[in-house]
Amino acid sequence: MKGAEIVIDALKKEGVNTVFGYPGGVMIPIFDVLYSTPEIRFLLTRHEQGAVHAADGYARSTGKVGVCMVTSGPGATNTITGIATAKMDSIPLVILSGQVHTNSIGTDAFQETDMVGLTRSICKHNYLIKDVNDLAKTIKEAFYIARSGRPGPVSIDLPVNVLNSKVKNYVYPENIHLPGYKPVIQGNPMQIEKLARAIERAKKPLLYTGGGIISSGATEVLHGLLDKTQIPIVVTLMGLGSIPYDHPCFLGMPGMHGTIAANKALTECDLLIAVGVRFDDRVTGPLHTFAQQATIAHIDIDAAEIGKNVKTHLPIVGDAAHVLTELTERVKPRLKDAWNDRTEYWKEKFPTRYEQKDQGTVIPQYVIDALNQVIDPEAIVVTDVGQHQMWTALYHHFRKPRHFLSSGGLGTMGFGLPAAMGAALGNPDKQVVCITGDGGLQMNIQELATCAINRFPVKIIVINNAYLGMVRQWQDLFWNKKYSQVCLKRGPDCPQECRGLDEHCPPDYIPDFVKVAEANSVKGLRAAKPGEVLPTLKKGLQHTGPVLMEFLVSREENVYPMVSAGKPLTDILTGEE
């Protein structure tokens, strides 16, 4: 059997029926086999970055490993941002890249890049296969590593001669031999017992949970723990959806753009139970100011996360679902008490709010809030990166895990559309809504064609402020309103120094997103007045194919609440007088 055939057979054995990618010279042997492999659906994107994000969106929404296939050289380098995005958010991917002939490696051959070197620091593990006899074993290992323990991307570099070489007796291996790699699943029972006792003693316990809950499938267990203990909970961006937005214990997202209730609870709690989170600086603020009153317990499958940023008093290495199941059994029931009352009071007293006037401009928060009225409750919501992402985190009604996809750790602009496309492919029965900015959409806008041609009915909502809004917000608040290179309308007639809007601003929005949509056979709609928002959303969501709904919004809206970078979580800007 030829190397190329082994690759395809291995994918089938791993249960892969969808592959995202882009071909090229050295990968033709594999594409040649794919040509007559109807069991595997290949999605040809329009850019390799799109392929990796699509595989990522597929993986995040389905829980399966996303697979990506690209050629050597530029094909391989185009995957880098996507791989790094998946690594930061612990998303299981296998990236198969072509490589030049093993005899040419190191000679700067045509389309040669050192993929193993390039990806070393941005993937969970990587391989360069030099012998066709290692091929099957390596692919088996790669899938196992990608999905087990703390998931992550694994890259495999495939020299063209390996793909063309033959193996005499090919069998796909049954077992894996990785002597050093044994993810710890069960937590230490003594530690869990200690945590159960600590919860009983605590006056102000708080759960702080993240993406680990979703990747370990611990949602239901977590709900059970909340039912039994009523512990207030804050959920990071990566964990949104693991608790329904209206759950009585839920205080919202913590951190820089977190709710006031969540940040106050983090500051005041006396026992912090962190689960599947990594104490990201966007959540904690300066570490010496973070949760100072609290005993910190940290449950994580990755031992290296424990104690990395914050001193942990009660470490528990293990899978969130397993540890929380055992914790729920051991912990005594807890009734709502004064601490619960206090957190609920904060929630009521400091809601996240906006004000939309009937006339004048549309404000972006309103668009995202209005979506709650018309969106299918089962819909998958995907965002890009920027202000619209934070507004979605603050205003969207999250209900289920794996139904909110967003680039958290790397904050990759351009993630939204291709990830939504991957989610649509993986969930043909679900509505998929992509909320994006005018900046981020243009970073992978070529995938509109992919959506249209493949009839992926992605509903794209563009919050168009003609600014790189999030950066403009920082310049507005912390850089004396010097709007340097953030205006997407800026042209040669603009003054060198611009501090915001005036009557001389160029009137045109370029590109015309509705026309771009139509040119790609995607339905284009636009709303510019408050009264048009709901009808546009309704019309767009009802349309059967892919739709782009552009909302021209007030240009200088800021995301609040906000804790300035470098400030403690108590230092909250609300944007109100």
Add this chain to the structure above:
Amino acid sequence: MVEKHTIIITVTNSPGVLARISGLLFQRGYNIESAIGAPTEDPDIYKVILVVQESDEHIEQIVKQLNKLIGTIRVVDISHKDNYIVREYIILKLEVQQKNRTDLLELARHFNAHAIDIETDHIIMELSGNPRKIDRFIELVRPFGIKEYVRSGEFAMSEYQKSKKGEKNGD
């Protein structure tokens, strides 16, 4: 407290392990003072010995991150363990005049250092031993005039062979 730590990493022998390990430390901003990597009695097993100068918290992170590498079988920080033999090797080229040559050779004899090459204006010497002994030797020969030296970096082995394959986080 920042101090020198010697870390022994047992890994499965695969291409690029040394690059993986040094890359990991470099990427996270840790400084490697020395690194040796070499095959062992078992062809599937490779050992890397690192010396890093970092605070205790950083060392804890380094050990955890090294453990996380897929090929890692075992990581041991031996800095505060006395059941390890630690050695280093050095070659020095020393300036030496006729008049103080005997002094130098006497000093060398005392340290069990060997002259490899003796020329009219210089001597090349080699010495192995624990790193403190090597440091001391360097200090004592410095007045003679050091032209050049190369140190191997530390390597180490536990006194009793109790490490088993397939176990992580040992000791």
